Amino acid sequence: MTKRICWCGAHEFLPFSAEYERCANCGTLVSLVGLSNEELQVSNDDADFYGRQYWLEHQSKDLGFPNIFQRSRSDLTDRNLHWLRTLLKYRLPPAKVLELGCSHGSFVGLLHQSGYEAAGLEMSPWVVEFGHKTFGVPISVGPVENLDIEPGSLDVVALMDVLEHLPDPVGTMEHTLRLLKPDGLLLIQTPQFKNEMNYEQLVATNGAFLEQFKSNEHLYLFTKESVSRLFKQLGAEHIVFEPPMFYQYDMFFAVSRQPIVANSDETAEAALTSTPSGRFVQAMLDLDSRIKVIDADRAERLDQINTLGAQIDTLSAQIAIIDGDRADRLDQINTLTKMIHELQAAMQEKNS
Secondary structure (H helix, E strand, O other): OOOOOOOOOOOOEEOOOOEEEOOOOOOOOOEEOOHHHHOOOOOOOOOOOOHHHHHHHHHHHOOOOOOHHHHHHHHOOOHHHHHHEEEEEEEEOOEEEEEEEOOOOHHHHHHHOOEEEEEEOOHHHHHHHHHHHHHHEEEOOOHHHOOOOOOOOOOOOOEEHHHOOOOOOHOOOOOOHHHHHEEEEEEEEEEEOOOOOOOOOOHHOOHHHHOOOOOOOOOOEOHHHHHHHHHHHHOOOOOEEEEOOOOOOOEEEEOOOOOOOOOOHHHHHHHHOOHHHHHHHHHHHHHHHHHHHHHHHHHHHHHHHHHHHHHHHHHHHHHHHHHHHHHHHHHHHHHHHHHHHHOOOHHHHHHH
16 A cells, blocks of 8 residues: 555654554544545446445445435435534525535535525436436536636535545645635535544544544545644635534534624524525424424433432442441341350359
C-alpha cells in the first residue's frame, strides 16, 4: 500500500491502523487504500464502485445498512427533518440549494415541499433516475466540477456524508465555494475523528466510531480542528457546529465566507407555513418535536428507574451486610450461651 498525501499537503504520518494513518501536520485520519478520482467516476453502472450495486447490495450486504428502497422512506422522517431544522435556522426558503451526494433524493424532495429551489447530484445514472422517479426532483450526474452551474448562483450546498468520500476535498470544496453567493453557506455532515482516539482501544471497547473505518470509501476522517483549517484555507473561516443527529460519531456544521446569522424559530416557521406544502412539512416537524419530547421524558424516567434500582441494590447490599453481621453475632451468642451452660453443668457436677 502506498502512502497518500494528506489534503493539507503534508507527507509525514503517524501510525494508526493497518488501513489508516494520522497526518502529523493537521491531525486528519488518512486512508491508505482509498479510491482515486478515476475510480470515483461511474462509467459502467453495473461494475463501478459507486454504481448501481453500491446502492442495492454493498450498503446492505457489506455494511448492514437498509437498502435504497427502505432508506428512501425512512430517511424522510429522521435525518431529513434534522437537516431541515438547521437549514431553516440559517437560510429560509425560497433559497437555491444543491445537495451533493443526494442518494435517493428524499432530502431534495423535502426541500421542494418546504419552498426551496432545490436540486441534487449523484455519481450513478441509475440512482439519479431512481430519484427522478421516486421524488420527482431534478438530479444531475456528477461530479459537480462537470456541471454547468453559474458561479455565485447558489445559496446553499449540502454535503451529507460526502466530504469524507472526496479524493480531493480541497479542489472540490474550492470549486463548490465558487458556486455560492458571497453570503452562501455549506451545510455538512461528516464523521468526526477525535485526537484522543486510539484504534486498539476502540476495538477493545467496540467503540461506535469503528464503523467509520471504511478505508476504500472514507478517504479523510477530519477532526473539528482540521475541517475548520480546511475551510479557513479556502477563505470560509466562519463555521458553526450544530448538534449532529448521530452524536456518537458525526459532526454537523454550517460554514461560510461571511458571518453566519441565525433566524429565529418564529421567522423560520412563518417562512415555512407561507405555502400549502410547507404547512405539511411544518406538521411533520411539529410531530417530530413531540416525539422527541416523549423520548426525552421516557429517557429521563428510565434514568430515574435505573437510579432507583441502583439505590435499591445498594440498600440490599447494606441489609445483607447487616443481616450477615446479625447472624455472626447470633452465632457468637449461641456459642457463649452453650459455653455458659457447659460451665454451669461442670460446676454443678463438681459441687455434687
